[in-house]
Amino acid sequence: MSTNEQDYAALDLAARLATEYRRDMAAADSVPVTGYGEIHARFDGPVPEQGTDALSLIAELDTGARDGLRGIVAPRFYAWVNGSSHLAGVAAxxxxxxxxxxxxxxxxxxxxxxxxxxxxxxxxxxxxxxxxxxxxxxxxxxxxxxxxxxxxxxxxxxxxxxxxxxxxxxxxxxxxxxxxxxxxxxxxxxxxxxxxxxxxxxxxxxxxxxxxxxxxxxxxxxxxxxxxxxxxxxxxxxxxxxxxxxxxxxxxxxxxxxxxxxxxxxxxxxxxxxxxxxxxxxxxxxxxxxxxxxxxxxxxxxxxxxxxxxxxxxxxxxxxxxxxxxxxxxxxxxxxxxxxxxxxxxxxxxxxxxRRLGRSGVATMVDEDIRIAQLMAAGMAAIPGVTVINQPELNQFIVRFGADRGDEAGDRLTQATVDRIQQEAVAFMGTALWRGRLIMRVSVCSIATTERDAQITVDAVRSAWEAVQAAG
Ligand SMILES: Cc1ncc(COP(=O)(O)O)c(C=O)c1O
Missing domain, CATH: 3.40.640.10 (Type I PLP-dependent aspartate aminotransferase-like (Major domain))
Incomplete structure (x- = not known):
């Protein structure tokens, strides 16, 4: 099948859909995702006998995959050390x-x-x-x-x-x-x-x-x-x-x-x-x-x-x-x-x-992410029952919930709080083991994250932790 006008049109459609996604994501909370199983079922099926034009398949891809995308480029995504796929880099x-x-x-x-x-x-x-x-x-x-x-x-x-x-x-x-x-x-x-x-x-x-x-x-x-x-x-x-x-x-x-x-x-x-x-x-x-x-x-x-x-x-x-x-x-x-x-x-x-950021832009971004990580860590440290294990010297810090109630309880409460934060989807963090105990990891590695996000994130953590405590 040779390239046709529909195939060329797919480039415009992809640009439009991508732009729409990124505009939404710039303002979005870290949205929950549809799980692997459901997305897999949408795409699964026999190998197509006949091809299809690129315009249709790009629409199909976007419709089928969009709600299964993790909000990695969202400003309050802190789970892994992931950058934000800046638009200048994406366009290039x-x-x-x-x-x-x-x-x-x-x-x-x-x-x-x-x-x-x-x-x-x-x-x-x-x-x-x-x-x-x-x-x-x-x-x-x-x-x-x-x-x-x-x-x-x-x-x-x-x-x-x-x-x-x-x-x-x-x-x-x-x-x-x-x-x-x-x-x-x-x-x-x-x-x-x-x-x-x-x-x-x-x-x-x-x-x-x-x-x-x-x-x-x-x-x-x-x-x-x-x-x-x-x-x-x-x-x-x-x-x-x-x-x-x-x-x-x-x-x-x-x-x-x-x-x-x-x-x-x-x-x-x-x-x-x-x-x-x-x-x-x-x-x-x-x-x-x-x-x-x-x-x-x-x-x-x-x-x-x-x-x-x-x-x-x-x-x-x-x-x-x-x-x-x-x-x-x-x-x-x-x-x-x-x-x-x-x-x-x-x-x-x-x-x-x-070229987009220049020397000063890169330096400012690094400084800002570190400052935001430090603000967030200080904000979380002020919440009763929350232990910030390290005051960040860079962009990473780790947190335990209910550590004063013993190791096992601390693990359970930390997991429950992170689960709750993920469900509430205002911010997205993950867990890891540190010195054998479960911790919440926070990575601030995005140019999109602002001081306001830091405040919203601290509030989200406080509310999740309070809900976990209230639920016993
Ligand atoms: C310290 C460190 N080393 C290596 C890696 C692996 O990097 P990549 O996933 O880009 O291969 C990571 C990823 O988070 C990291 O944080």
Missing amino acids: DWLTSAWGQNGAGIPMSPAAAAVEAVAARWLLELLDLPPESSVGLVSGATIANFVGLAAARGELLLRQGWNVEEDGLYGAPNLRVLIGADAHNTVFSGLRYLGLGEKRVTTIATDSLGRMLPGDLECALKASSDPAIVIGQAGQINTGVSDPFAAIVPLVHAHGGWIHVDGAFGLWARASEKHRHRLDGIEQADSMATDGHKWLQTPYDCGFTIVRHEAAHRRAMDMQASYLTRDNAQFRHPGAYVPELSRRARGFAAWAMM
Whole structure:
């Protein structure tokens, strides 16, 4: 079936429906969703024997899916560390799809490669990281961590005369992996993919909020002469705290190790004059991972790996074939830094968000989200029976309800209160375990969230908690 006018009309319809959705969502409470089962039933059925035009199917998609969408872009969505898919990024992303560019290399799309190169440089400048670093645009921090760890593995083994990219891990010298006790799960996936084993790690003790203890790290580094990949973090998923990089990065280097930092959202504190001191010393780290689709507000998917040793980065990722010509050796080749070949031209949306916000816009957004998180935490801490476990130094904090009534009761009451908040749908939070106990997590990671939202959210939490207590 060739493209027809109805197919072209689908682009306009999609734009209209999307605009309508976003206008509603800007003002909306965090609406409840229709569940998976019902949505699945609407779409399920035999494989269609005949095709249909794009205009009709876009209408069908919108009607069938709309009430099953989670209000992630709503201003009072705090459940996971999700950005708001800013309209500037979305619009750039529409063009990216319509242009149908393959981000794999300069021959496939000179424009995609060139814009990505600019976005990569801007990223380093915004985060004030060493300009010689190489940057790969990947699908998110999970893969960004994997890429950084791949560069680490290759470099530490090469320093011992072993080329893991060519010879694999069979018979390779030993490597150790040292990791903070409160690391994000996704780094373990990276270790698994790399044959380093997610369980074969040495866990470094952390303080009460999740920061790695330098003394413990030093002991572990001294315990063996095998080179170590140390995995630090900027922004703990629950408490938002960061490792003390000024202390730990030099320690790792003094022992011949490589330090990789998972900074999925926390790395963006570097963009703020007010908050960047929390990450002092991180600029000396060997590799880092961060996301665009969190604090930069790009649409999914957008993550960045940043490596201070370009050769190690390229050795780990570069893929060449005779049919993929590289005439322009003087230019940055986008495929040299990522595990994929064909991929979305992510540089367009990343460029668009940095162009839309500028250096001051990014800094203001980070400052505002932190200020709003602090206001909310203070507001919740003032509610009787509510315990705010950490005063946010970044954009994350965690809360327990009824903790004074014992551990089990605290878990039950926390779950009941979060359930109630979700049902009332004024704001949306989730739960997690912290030190073995259930907590409510609050992530303020959206440019859409305002001080007024903070007040509305505190009121919603108070009313849910009072209702839970009244219900016994
Ligand atoms: C600290 C941290 N690391 C890694 C990730 C994984 O990022 P992504 O979901 O973009 O792959 C997250 C996601 O929330 C995170 O908060």
